[in-house]
Amino acid sequence: MSDVTQAAAGPILSAPILSVRGISKHFGGVQALHKVSFDVHAGEVVALAGDNGAGKSTVIKAISGVFQHEGGEILLDGRRVDFSSPQEARDHGIETIYQDLALADNLSIGANIFLGREPMTRRFGFLPAIDRKKMAAAAKATMGLLDFHVSRLDAPVSAFSGGQRQAVAIGRAIFWNARLVIMDEPTAALGVPEQRKVIALIQSLKAQGRGVIFISHNLRDIFEVADRIVVFRRGENAGERRPHETTSDEIVRMMVGK
């Protein structure tokens, strides 16, 4: 716990976007999270590290409204929030990008960006209809921000590569102006060149002043992109480090217990 306090007192000027304070969660008799805390600031990439079952996924599900946490509190811009659904978290600017991408493969990039929130227009002046032009234009602009230029805006996303699809998922978060982007194993299913691309995407999110929570098994990726590494062990905080102050050996020791 002392590590947490130390990190919070570190040389960061802005107030945190997200502050997780002592939240717990249990499933039946299993304590999945026990008084877990950490902060995320604007323009900061926080990596969550930990072995399987350490509670990384549980904590992001609590933040993104999939689970309701017990005890403790989650503060967004200093205000306490209790999301009862992922939709509510999204409405507050928290976008979660899941491991399996959560894209509808048969729909275009624009349709995926707008999935569930499609813009409407009127055909012949009276008939409400989905505004596909607007979706395509937004897709083009957003993917351009990510330096990903597509010629076929009407093609289904199944036509694109893994890294490009990851970019679509990130593009969706950017388009909806997410202030906090949570990424669960974004590089796990990708080849090496594609992993580089995703790392670059995370850096561009950071440069745009968004907060990023990044879960990965790949310590190399973590060291490359994270500003802070929060380590979990068996549902508890096991410490926090800045990449330039630590080594992967130390992080692994913290993950498995000394």
Place this chain on the structure above:
Amino acid sequence: MRAWLFLVFLIVFFEIWARVAYGSSFILNVYNLQSISVFATAPLLLALGQTFVIISAGIDLSLGFIMGFASVIAAHTANYAAAQLGLPPFAAMIVAIATGTALTIIPGLVNGALIAHLRVPPFIGTLGMYGVARGAAYLFAGGMTVAISNPWYSAIGNNRVLGVPVVVILTAIACLIMHYLLSQTRFGQHTYAMGASQAAARRAGIRIKRLTMKIYLLSAVMAGVAGAFYTGRFSAGAAQAGEPLLLDSIAAVVIGGASLFGGSGTIWGTVAGALVIAVIQYGLVFIDVEPFWQFIAVGTVIIISVLVDQTQRRFTGGRQVE
């Protein structure tokens, strides 16, 4: 588009046959066109709703008997409205069509609730409803066909406007509405998304349960419309009205290019699929082939469609869903 090519191929085939064997035209024959289009209406109406269901990665096996149920209810209502309520024929017809169609909301909602809320697989849930609707339809019909004598209602089923059968006009309107729903509305867009990945749709904030309810409700109501039209066409309600049409409806959707794994399909594809089946069935009778060959021909077309679909997927690198 594939189904339209199939259709053109079939028409050319029958056209050549007709010219060589009979020295007459197959397709430039008003009577043939009227017959084929009327023939296609009932399976097509079922297939329109089935298209939504299949795109959502479901299946509705209960449509045939929901159609029969609606047909019987519409016939009884037409008789009751005229005899007991003393309504004039036109009003009795309207009440009959409305009642027959409206009561299909019940099996539609039950299907939807079973699948969405009780997590029964669509195949099983609608198979159960197949039995329930079948029994209910026969019970209401008393095991017989329910004859009506309503000139207006029979006219809807059999008359033509400028040579075009009224049921064909009404079915064409239904196609336009369904095409609009599927391709231009959030409902349609979310149906595609759900069929590709229910998890993705849910995470995007789409309310899967409500959407599932709507989809099965729509397919049941379309079967209700088909049943109500049937009663007009044959001047009688019959529990078995849709019995042979269920598989035709699924076949039309599949020939039309939809994948049974969900996520793809269009209304115009389904229209072409239904026309392919109707042309095969009518065409084989036209060239005097024993009627049993129809089954073999339609079955072969279904298999070819699925094979072409799979080959296409392999070449476009589309996702293979197990």
